[in-house]
Amino acid sequence: MGTYFFKRILYVIPITLAVSFFCFMLVHLSPGDPMDAVVSADAPREVVAMVQAAYGFDRPLPEQYGRWVVRAVQGDLGLSTANGRAVTTEVFGALVNTLRLALVASLIGFTLGCLFGTLAGYWQGSLLDRFVTGIAVGGVSIPHYWLGMMLVIVFSVELSWLPSSGAGPGSSSDWVWEWRYIRHLILPAITLSVIPMGVVTRTVRAMVAEILNHDFVEALRAKGLAEVRVFLHVVKNVAPTALAVMGLQLGYLLGGSILVETVFSWPGTGLLLNNAIFQRDLPILQGTILVLAIFFVLLNLMVDLAQARLDPRIQRN
């Protein structure tokens, strides 16, 4: 037990290093010169060279990567080329907003997904099952930015019930859990929850239906257990797979909400990345991707550890 956990935690180090290497290099592969954003096109060559040297863009790539990693470990991700602010401050400010949105969206998505999936799995083939499966397929198939725009048209434009953009009346760093802020969260959270809801529904439905067909369920009934108790056994068997899927989905929500955050102008990492791409702001891009990737790695670590606690067979492999 202990060694599995220890080993699994140690794996995080090489994975993170590899991830950091790819975020750094991929950004450099993309077309466009980061200098375009800093100096005007007609600036004299000496000025360009000076600015290049100040940001360290004149050094060979391996050296740039080395310096970046060493500073990143110390919590410094460099300065934005677009506005000169510290990347760390920008990224973490945006990350808090994204986390808030992602957590609320996944709470909605996972709750509905588990509920629908369990119901459909238990009553496989029934009308309820077909209805739920329909919702799940819809959830996975509808493009979420389109759904976001539709929600804005209905609830903001036509009905004027909820705001269409932003994260609150003041600056996003003043967030409090009050209605005047929460109302800004509702539409983007619903939009984002639809995909994880669909994916979790389908996974849980398939798992519940499969587990119910196992011999041991009949054996549990033959012991005289009440149906509630049998259900608990089913849940514990479904949980490892469901958790893995939910962990992945939460990871996607953290990094993959670029379109939705842009539709709703939600000041999170998605919007930050979107702006950084258009401004060729390499330090922001690299920093944001790195932080999100590390989040993803840690999330997977937590899922793996939780899975191993729930299913004793996992530690054997």
Place this chain on the structure above:
Amino acid sequence: MNQTAEIVAPQQDQPLVQVSGLEVRFKSPDRTVHAVNGVDLTLKRGEILTILGESGSGKSVTLRTLMRLLPERRTQLKGQVSVDGRDVLAMPQRELRRFRGRTAAMIFQEPMLAFDPVFTIGQQIAETVCRHEGVSHKEGLARALELFELVRIPSARRRLANYPHELSGGMSQRAMIALALSCRPRLLLADEPTTALDATVQIQILLLLRELQRELDMSVIFVTHDMGVANEISDRIAVMYGGRIVETGKVGEIIAQPRHPYTLGLMNSRASGELKGQRLEAIPGSPPDLATLPSGCAFAPRCPYAIDTCHDSVPIAHTIEGQHWAACHRLEQTQP
């Protein structure tokens, strides 16, 4: 309270299990499977009965009906099933759950698959004890330990903390037996409990079951397709084919003087040492499709003695001697 106790109190000389006219159909939108077609069965207290038959003969379905384990939505049950004086088919859910595991318990063909993989064996036995006797989990575990010693599992305490995948096949079948015996059932139902095991382990499990049955004075219904196993363990054998019992009698009678052509076929297709080098005799044809059963005797299409009557009408049981009877139109052909 007292009155009800008197009414349900079973008499000792009354048989423990009485099944009459049992019919089981599985309904699905496109077809109906006639799995059991009129089974009559009695089991005395302390008796071991083996239901012998090939796959699809309805033996496992009959066994499951005794605990009403078949999926209720798709199953149609007809007939009478009484166990320990109680009408199983009419029991309300609550009573049924008290009955399962306590009055009747079951052991399964694949012991490795019959345990929930994410709980320890000990937890799963204790769970049953807690459920039926209202004791604490700790007391349940203590009972599990006693049971493990009863079924002779070495280093019992350590094994209780094991997960199902950590036990061997023979070991998990012993654990399954311990689980089934945890609330001292009167009736033990065994669904091919040795089929998935190695031959050497098989005989150990059979001997253990036989011994425990005597020690705890249980009645056992044992389902198998293995003639050798049936011979080893039972007092009485019932041979099933096409959802009906075609012949039944004491072990000696069935083994020494089989009268139904199907039982004869089974006996002739056994392998033994003297037959080395010869081809095994097989029953020609294949078992009937239970969705479209023939109107007469289900075995007629494969039977060497079949005449027109066999294809037209279902034979009734003819007593041969004492409790030995067979359902066949052509018994005179199989006289020894």
